[in-house]
Amino acid sequence: DAKTTQPNSMESNEEEPVHLPCNHSTISGTDYIHWYRQLPSQGPEYVIHGLTSNVNNRMASLAIAEDRKSSTLILHRATLRDAAVYYCILSLFRDDKIIFGKGTRLHILP
């Protein structure tokens, strides 16, 4: 199975951009890259996903390396409410399920 590698934790200051990295060196050409986040005491929520091109939505941006072996989730202006565990996940083309790793715990400093 294709796997992802993320740092265990990161810190950032409030109102500054945050770049959350993810390595997925065994990704195949048809695997999508998904990001979810889990706020304290809540279920995970979808953030963004992409295949090859960079993607933007109201929550974040996803920058995908040209060789697709890594990607970066960008929060443009972090707030205290962005403190959460962020999961980078590969969605396999012929698979009906997504498998979560341990994610990155993001701490936001006021």
Place this chain on the structure above:
Amino acid sequence: NAGVTQTPKFRILKIGQSMTLQCTQDMNHNYMYWYRQDPGMGLKLIYYSVGAGITDKGEVPNGYNVSRSTTEDFPLRLELAAPSQTSVYFCASRETLFGGTYEQYFGPGTRLTVT
């Protein structure tokens, strides 16, 4: 839409007791999932279903059973509760989109303690 709802929110079980965790979604999604999350860890997939009448095992199915008689409901059954099943259980659902373009919607979770 209520989205994905789970009941109960909290439950304490004695070792050897049985219970059913309920999950309902009102988005007409064919795909539904059960995950468990142990303290400080990521989510582990227990069982999933791609439609009514079809279920399949995930990463950690032992000690659990599921059924899917309707599109809306996907209950998870614990037959003989053990302390190792103390965890937070999340149900999720998604549309039938192929190729990895889908978004999963999660319920608020059920916190289960087995003592």
